[in-house]
Amino acid sequence: MKKLMLGNEAVARGAYEAGVTVAAAYPGTPSTEITENIAKYDEIYSEWSPNEKVALEVAIGASIAGARAICSMKHVGLNVAADPLFTVSYTGVNGGLVIMVADDPGMHSSQNEQDSRCYAKGAKVPMLEPSDSQECKDFVKKAFEVSEKYDTPVIVRLSTRISHSQSIVEISDRSEYKLKDYVKDPAKYVMMPAMARPRHVEVEKRMAALKELSNTDEFNKIEWGNKEIGVITSGIAYQYAREAFGDVSYLKLGMVYPLPDKLIKEFASQVKTLYIIEELDPFIEEYVKTLGINAIGKEKLPIIGEYSANLIREKIFGQKVESKSVTDEQIPVRPPVMCPGCPHRGMYYVLRMLKLTVSGDIGCYTLGALPPTQSMDTCVCMGASIGGALGMEKARGAEFGKKTVAVIGDSTFIHSGITGLIDVVYNKGNSTVIILDNSITGMTGHQHNPTTGFTIKGEPTKQVDLVKLCNAIGIDRVRVVDPFDIKEFEKAVKEETQADEPSVIISQRPCALLKHVKFEGPIRINIEKCKKCKMCLSVGCPAIVDKGDHIEVNEALCVGCMLCTKVCNFNAFEKAGE
Amino acid sequence: MEKLNIMIVGVGGQGTLLASRVLGNVAMKMDYDVKVSEVHGMAQRGGSVVTYVKLGNKVYSPIIEKGEADIIIAFEKLEALRWIEYLKEDGTLILNDQRIDPMPVITGKAKYPENIVEKIKNNYKNVISIDALQIAKECGNIKAVNTVLLGILAKSTSIGKEVWLESLKENVPAKALDVNLKAFEAGYNA
Numbered sequence A: 001m002k003k004l005m006l007g008n009e010a011v012a013r014g015a016y017e018a019g020v021t022v023a024a025a026y027p028g029t030p031s032t033e034i035t036e037n038i039a040k041y042d043e044i045y046s047e048w049s050p051n052e053k054v055a056l057e058v059a060i061g062a063s064i065a066g067a068r069a070i071c072s073m074k075h076v077g078l079n080v081a082a083d084p085l086f087t088v089s090y091t092g093v094n095g096g097l098v099i100m101v102a103d104d105p106g107m108h109s110s111q112n113e114q115d116s117r118c119y120a121k122g123a124k125v126p127m128l129e130p131s132d133s134q135e136c137k138d139f140v141k142k143a144f145e146v147s148e149k150y151d152t153p154v155i156v157r158l159s160t161r162i163s164h165s166q167s168i169v170e171i172s173d174r175s176e177y178k179l180k181d182y183v184k185d186p187a188k189y190v191m192m193p194a195m196a197r198p199r200h201v202e203v204e205k206r207m208a209a210l211k212e213l214s215n216t217d218e219f220n221k222i223e224w225g226n227k228e229i230g231v232i233t234s235g236i237a238y239q240y241a242r243e244a245f246g247d248v249s250y251l252k253l254g255m256v257y258p259l260p261d262k263l264i265k266e267f268a269s270q271v272k273t274l275y276i277i278e279e280l281d282p283f284i285e286e287y288v289k290t291l292g293i294n295a296i297g298k299e300k301l302p303i304i305g306e307y308s309a310n311l312i313r314e315k316i317f318g319q320k321v322e323s324k325s326v327t328d329e330q331i332p333v334r335p336p337v338m339c340p341g342c343p344h345r346g347m348y349y350v351l352r353m354l355k356l357t358v359s360g361d362i363g364c365y366t367l368g369a370l371p372p373t374q375s376m377d378t379c380v381c382m383g384a385s386i387g388g389a390l391g392m393e394k395a396r397g398a399e400f401g402k403k404t405v406a407v408i409g410d411s412t413f414i415h416s417g418i419t420g421l422i423d424v425v426y427n428k429g430n431s432t433v434i435i436l437d438n439s440i441t442g443m444t445g446h447q448h449n450p451t452t453g454f455t456i457k458g459e460p461t462k463q464v465d466l467v468k469l470c471n472a473i474g475i476d477r478v479r480v481v482d483p484f485d486i487k488e489f490e491k492a493v494k495e496e497t498q499a500d501e502p503s504v505i506i507s508q509r510p511c512a513l514l515k516h517v518k519f520e521g522p523i524r525i526n527i528e529k530c531k532k533c534k535m536c537l538s539v540g541c542p543a544i545v546d547k548g549d550h551i552e553v554n555e556a557l558c559v560g561c562m563l564c565t566k567v568c569n570f571n572a573f574e575k576a577g578e
Numbered sequence B: 001m002e003k004l005n006i007m008i009v010g011v012g013g014q015g016t017l018l019a020s021r022v023l024g025n026v027a028m029k030m031d032y033d034v035k036v037s038e039v040h041g042m043a044q045r046g047g048s049v050v051t052y053v054k055l056g057n058k059v060y061s062p063i064i065e066k067g068e069a070d071i072i073i074a075f076e077k078l079e080a081l082r083w084i085e086y087l088k089e090d091g092t093l094i095l096n097d098q099r100i101d102p103m104p105v106i107t108g109k110a111k112y113p114e115n116i117v118e119k120i121k122n123n124y125k126n127v128i129s130i131d132a133l134q135i136a137k138e139c140g141n142i143k144a145v146n147t148v149l150l151g152i153l154a155k156s157t158s159i160g161k162e163v164w165l166e167s168l169k170e171n172v173p174a175k176a177l178d179v180n181l182k183a184f185e186a187g188y189n190a
Helices: A007-017 A032-038 A052-064 A075-080 A082-091 A117-123 A133-150 A193-216 A235-245 A261-270 A283-290 A309-317 A344-353 A364-369 A384-396 A410-426 A466-473 A486-498 B016-029 B077-086 B116-123 B132-139 B142-156 B161-171 B174-188
Strands: A002-006 A022-025 A045-048 A069-074 A097-103 A154-159 A165-170 A221-223 A226-234 A248-253 A255-257 A273-277 A357-359 A404-409 A432-437 A477-481 A503-508 A523-525 A544-546 A551-553 A573-575 B003-011 B033-037 B048-056 B069-074 B087-096 B126-130
Touching: A002 A007, A002 A133, A002 B016, A007 A032, A007 A097, A007 A133, A007 A154, A007 A165, A022 A032, A022 A052, A032 A045, A032 A069, A052 A069, A052 A075, A052 A082, A052 A097, A069 A075, A075 A082, A075 A097, A082 A117, A082 A193, A097 A133, A117 A154, A117 A255, A117 A283, A133 A154, A133 A165, A133 A193, A154 A235, A165 B016, A193 A261, A221 A261, A226 A235, A226 A261, A226 A283, A235 A248, A235 A273, A235 A309, A248 A261, A261 A283, A273 A283, A344 A364, A344 A404, A344 A432, A344 A486, A344 A503, A357 A384, A364 A404, A384 A404, A384 A410, A384 A432, A404 A410, A404 A486, A410 A432, A410 A466, A432 A486, A466 A477, A466 A503, A477 A486, A486 A503, A523 A551, B003 B016, B003 B077, B016 B033, B016 B048, B016 B142, B016 B161, B048 B077, B069 B077, B069 B142, B077 B087, B077 B116, B087 B116, B087 B142, B116 B126, B126 B142, B132 B142, B132 B174, B142 B161, B142 B174, B161 B174
Parallel strands: A022 A045, A022 A069, A069 A097, A097 A154, A226 A248, A226 A273, A357 A404, A404 A432, A432 A503, A477 A503, B003 B069, B069 B087, B087 B126
Antiparallel strands: A002 A165, A165 B033, A221 A248, A523 A573, A544 A551, B003 B048, B033 B048
């Protein structure tokens, strides 16, 4: 049967067909839908883990216990999971272990555009790279075979355009996978120096064997065409290259680590001009050049951002597409914004008024850095807000600390904020940390997390009690405040930042997009009462528009959260349609 | 039909993803190779969103580039203007005549361009402009703007109506199906 599937959905299908029984992940664009789709299969235990490191550890445990296991994350998630990755490379596997990682060239939804292929090389782990949804499914299934045959974890690398493009997939039935026996084997699974040394020898032997596989397996294939030009490429770049170069010869790499030395030499020897087409780092190119082969790559093509067929045509052949403009005007950009009704808006209104330094973190609330809220000073990685705030205080002194807050979402706090908060207490900081508890993981599209009380399958479970958790760490000042109660929120922030001890404010109000969240419905402005003071514009809601001569509410966007009515001194808002 | 490139552009939250899924499904039912490229995550939060749907005998790149689109369905006027360069000279623009101000306009940092529809019509001859929001309202749910526009698209392609209806039934949640079928018909007959 054929089905139109996202790359991520096809990965899930591949895991299902391969007989996987354990799947763990932390959500992150563009990887999230892999595990959301896996969770639909009753045969597979699946979980949202607190972070990617735990997710990989769960998958490693499942593999050692004899099951086929899969673990998924976005590229920066692999940084978090890098610690177990580098050592599971040494232990190898029992049941097959596949690690999915989704890169984000062009940074559609990420804080950097690191190239995960460098991890495969660093950790000495083979890496496959599919170029459409069918290959996503096929490669995942084959990755399990490679994992078991070569006693290694296998990374499968995706990118945004592979993860989030749908294409046609031929689906098959699931092959049940019989649990492998669990046998105690400390020499293989207890990595301390005496055991790890011989395992490193095994790793090097394995990589040599995998290089042979790379040379001979159909993962890497030559598509002969006109031999004037040869193109070595992989993943989504292959698709762009096919459109830009047309009928030339291609060496399409499905296994991007280890790279096939013999196959590359054979291919290069038969083509006149050799191009390497790959997004981000010159990973293939540098290897090809170490083989003493001349090739054109990053000298003509960018190391930054996404590619496209037109970009390749322009950079390689100098063919620039002239586009027809219908206007000379500057077309206003439309950056993402916090939704109408978003609970974070109340908090940012207060932080902005108080002119605080805001050590930020990763989630929907990162949008608070953009106009009109413009209230976030830093954003580095998941969990960095709390350590960052402490560092600022230690560098600039207690008075600066009293004008500084850390802002972190509930899911991000669980992911990697807790250790930062322990640091604040342990090392006698005074930081004020605002945990944004909106009852869900928002930015990635509403996934449950340990603070929501539900599992990935929607089953009720124990809910982390954030107040008790903070108390247990040693934070005595913890208060829960509704960010839409602006007066109370302002009072809380003022008091807690001034306190001579660390404190936590839990800003509690559910995400406006959650189904159970009901608002009053759109409101409008009574222009007779409105004095055009523009206080309502300062909340930064996309539904309130400055029309020049008057202020207007866009009723198609307004949900009726009433936040703006709380800053209006003239009672100018009224329910629409009355 | 050797190949057909369709772009769906709009503002995050307007329902462009559902439209592209229905469309992708239609293409598959017609036995074409098809690729649908979507935007998820950060960019979806009220930002400018674009979905590419490419069908043909063999589709490589999932994205459509400047001057390559046969049809653009624009859910919002400013987005139509932003992406119009992607339309082929003889391509068709299906435009929902709705205005949603982006944040720079709301804050007064930028101006929303005037007379967008006229400017586009001066350069492209096949422009279908319609108030799909009003039609969706009349059908019972303003969220059905996407299906109204699909109805118009269906009418302008050579693919049979029954294929579209089948795809709608498979992709729209059961409880919203009636409203959406009504909206599709309204668009189809507009």
